[in-house]
Amino acid sequence: MKKIFAFTLSLFISFLAFGQESLPVRGLAIAAPNKGNLDRFVKFMNEELAPRSVNTLILRVDYNFQYKSHPELVNDNALRQKDVDKLVAAAQKGGISLIPQINLLGHQSWHSDLEKLLQVYPEFDETPGIKLPEKYVWPNEDGLYCKSYCPLHPDVHEVVFEIVDEIIEAFKADAFHAGMDEVFYLGHEDCPRCQGRDKAELFAGEVTKIRNHLAENEKRLWIWGDRLIDGKTTGIGLWEASYNNTHRAIDMIPKDVMICDWHYERVDPTAVMFAMKGFDVATSPWRKTDLAIKQKEMMTELRANATPEMKEHFTGMVQTVWSGVDGFLDRFYGNSEEDSDAKCFKALFEKE
Known part of the structure; x- marks a missing residue:
């Protein structure tokens, strides 16, 4: 009887170890909390992330930190270093890799509002002739979704790299997420430096420049993968x-x-493409729980059936949240039956 119990226990432990090993990246990507909801979020980190074996937390900081290198880029109510220290302590306690994000290249505006970089440095604007409307609608004549900075402006990287370095140090991070999704304005005819240039070369040049800067201090670059997928050939579309x-x-x-490979409407198997190109990739769902479960099953199957050379490129899952922290936590603790990012997160990462 003891032998049967020992054998059963051994199988159970092996099953748990396999499940954990099969998804080495178990992540959440969400906006950094502001000072008002900081303690609530730290409590969530302590009580929910580690027990669910979530080991990666991507926090969209952008200009919500009190940068000393560029105080002109600081938003109101921005986090102080002592606030960040609470996040770092909770992450270290839970064995969580903390990865700060600042949107680089694209997402320099939202609807009718400029983000801080182009507010302060309008000369960095890739499309200075396109003005933000009082009331934003999509589609529009200018093809405006979000503004971009010009990757060839001679002064832009001196500014953005200083805040990138500062936020990495503040978060004691080994990696940095640069966003770089949904870049529609690039190589635009309005830009005297970029007009007429190959958009793929411009995008690759910016990714490589950021990557090389980070590599100087042995930090790793993470980005969203959508701009690296051919929307026309695959039929996946322009988003x-x-x-x-x-x-x-x-x-x-x-x-x-x-690469964080986000897909919100279908279980597109583009992780295979990234892995075959030699990239590590994590699949990123949002708020459709049935799709998220299928995406997780696909990622697990890919790791289980891949060659040793390919297996390690299929790293796992990163749940995305596009609301503020309070909204997400309200949904998380509200236990609503309605499908949401919170329900999706719970389904992906069950509490042990």
């Missing part, structure tokens, strides 16, 4: 993939860039 030919950059950027 989750590229319609402006940036997809060819996949063959021009360093292979140690980590």
